[in-house]
Amino acid sequence: MGVSPEASSAEPNAQSKAAPRTTxxxxxxxxxxxxxxxxxxxxxxxxxxxxxxxxxxxxxxxxxxxxxxxxxxxxxxxxxxxxxxRAISPDEAVEITEVRGALESLCARKAAERVSRSEIELLRDIGRRMTQAVERGDRDAYSAGNTELHALIIKVSGQQVAAETINRLRSQAVRYQYRLAQRPDRPAQSLPQHLAIIDGICSQDAEAAASAMQDHLRSVAAEISATEASV
Amino acid sequence: MGVSPEASSAEPNAQSKAAPRTTxxxxxxxxxxxxxxxxxxxxxxxxxxxxxxxxxxxxxxxxxxxxxxxxxxxxxxxxxxxxxxRAISPDEAVEITEVRGALESLCARKAAERVSRSEIELLRDIGRRMTQAVERGDRDAYSAGNTELHALIIKVSGQQVAAETINRLRSQAVRYQYRLAQRPDRPAQSLPQHLAIIDGICSQDAEAAASAMQDHLRSVAAEISATEASV
DNA sequence: GTTAACAATATTGTTGACAATCACGACCTG
DNA sequence: CAGGTCGTGATTGTCAACAATATTGTTAAC
CATH class of the missing domain: 1.10.10.10 (Winged helix-like DNA-binding domain superfamily/Winged helix DNA-binding domain)
Known part of the structure; x- marks a missing residue:
């Protein structure tokens, strides 16, 4: 058995008993x-x-x-x-990240092709805020920027199918993303990758954007692989 | 309304009424x-x-x-x-194919890295059979080879997560795949692409395999886009 | 002739009760 | 004491009846 938390009893909804039902x-x-x-x-x-x-x-x-x-x-x-x-194994988390790499890379490519002036401004702004967050050592702000950036890229790409798939996979692996974000040196490590992605999209260089995104997620996968190997 | 087939009444299972239930x-x-x-x-x-x-x-x-x-x-x-x-629009079918391109390309890359001697034999054999099918003008045999090839590559790649995602997407778009396969010149068009994929994997050239697969699905997407534009 | 209110019908949403299955432990048996 | 077997309680699987909602048809007023 080993791992089988029976966990506490949380009562998110203490019904009076009469039953105002949940759909x-x-x-x-x-x-x-x-x-x-x-x-x-x-x-x-x-x-x-x-x-x-x-x-x-x-x-x-x-x-x-x-x-x-x-x-x-x-x-x-x-x-x-x-x-x-479901408990996601480290191996599976790596696989998920690789698949996300392929998909988000696709999105970055499409985003570079379709990005508008105002969206370029937004992307640059996120880049500036993430840079400042690293300088200040503000991990939460960095993490927020990260989320915002990935979301914006997917939105700009206009790829509905890819977007849904990415979402599904992210939900499965959140635990690992969270743990990774906790590493103290992680922001400094990934910041240049994020800036490269932003540069690629803003300069409308589809190939550069795609490969920068691919590199970024490869780095994430490597990090997960290294961190979780001994667990 | 326009499109809303109310369709005939098919009775796949004429129960005697007593009810041997379906789970x-x-x-x-x-x-x-x-x-x-x-x-x-x-x-x-x-x-x-x-x-x-x-x-x-x-x-x-x-x-x-x-x-x-x-x-x-x-x-x-x-x-x-x-x-x-659900009715999949041509645009969505294209998106699905693009996503599949990204994922199957990933699988082809991994397959090239992990392919074994015996698997190389199997791949080459499929290539030969598809070539002969084109020469004979045997569309069914070609289609069967196509299915077999994609399945084998995914299996060799060992990517569970990608495999499941690809399956889900393929189920959604079967209708378009089917129509595409009906085009008389299609086999001759896609055969060289398939052979390129096989070559890439068998020579363990990950980059070549990945880009050959990417090209192949780009071609499929383009074909769908062209065929269904006026529909 | 067109629209609005209303009744009738078709269909989905929800529930509690019943049946089937499984995990666990007591109890026999050699 | 090892091993099997047979309850027993816990939990999931199934079902048919009931409630809520949307759609369609009808009537009547303007």
Whole structure:
């Protein structure tokens, strides 16, 4: 067994008992948030009756929500044995990062081809803020800039399909992204990579943008691989 | 309205009425097959009660299966208005192909790095068979070789995450792949591309393999774009 | 003839109860 | 004491009835 946290009892919704019910869609959102935010930890069992009680929903709706999360790869289900939060192995986290590399690189290329004047301004601004954040040693500001940058690039690229896929994968690997961001020297290491991506897009050099993005995520993958090898 | 086939009534499973029930998982597989195979056409309405009757399942299970297909992007659901088979626009088909290009290119690169002696034999053999198929004008054999080749490359690459993503996307766009394969000159056009991919992998030249795959799917995307523009 | 209100119908959303299955431990048996 | 077997409790799987909502059809007023 080894790893199987039974975890505490959190009552996100203390129903009076009468039952102001939670809808299936709403429940899906809430459960997804709970998994992605780490409120529900990897390998944690998800007992349908418990969830129903805690979120004030019927078991049927819990079941539907679990079906959703399962096909998003956030939880695992086995026949007659229930569901648990999926634990992503370091190897899989590396694979996910490699796939993201391919996709975000595609997005960076498209973004370079389609970027507008005003978007260039926004990108440059993010670059400046990230640089300042590193100078100040403000990790939170840097992390926020990072998120903002990737999101903006995807938006500029206009690639819906890639965007959804990237999102799905990111949700699965958040834990690793989070841990990586905690490393003290990480911002200084990745800042030039981010600036190179911004330069590539702003100068409308599709190839440069794509390969800069590819390099960036290769570096992330290498870092995960190195950090998690001994865990 | 314009496009909204109400389609005929197919009774895949004429229950005697007593009810040898269909399980939720099984129903999911069957419905997925029906959508991917084109038995259920785009925009066709999927009325829960009808499906339940036709497949000999309870409506609850139908509902769960629909939830699955919905997060796989095979059907669309709107609140209180039901589900219908998702119609992929030509633009989206192009996007899907571009994303597949990025991912299969990644797989080709990894495959070139990891390919074994025996796998090289298999790849070369597929190449020979596809060449002969073109010479004979045997479209079915060529198509089979095509499928086999892409599958083998993904297998050799060992990329689980990419593999699943590619599969999901392919299911969504089968209709376009099918139509493309119908074009009479298509095999002759794509054969050299396929051979280039095989050469790249077999000579363990990762860059060559990756770019050959990228080129191949760019060509597919261009073809879809040209063919479907006027539709 | 067109629009608005309203009734009737079709369809989806939700729920609680029942059935099937599985994990665990007591208990026998050699 | 090893090993099997047979309850028993916990949990998931299934179902059919009920509630809520959207759509369609009808009537009547303007």
């Amino acid at each position: 299936a869609a709403e429940l899906g959102r809430r459960l997804r948030d709970a998994v992605v935010s780490g409120q529900l930890v990897p390998n944690q069992r998800l007992v349908e009756a418990d969830l129903a009680a805690e979120y004030g929903a019927s078991r049927g709706n819990v079941r539907i929500a679990l079906t959703e999360l399962s096909s998003e790869g956030l939880i695992e289900r086995v026949q007659n044995r229930g569901a648990r939060v | 939720a998982a099984e129903l999911g597989r069957r419905l997925r097959d029906a959508v991917v195979s084109g038995q259920l056409v785009p925009n066709q309405r999927l009325v829960e009660a009808d499906l339940a009757a036709e497949y000999g399942a309870s409506r609850g299970n139908v509902r769960i299966a629909l939830t699955e297909l919905s997060s796989e992007g095979l059907i669309e659901r709107v609140q209180n208005r039901g589900a219908r088979v």
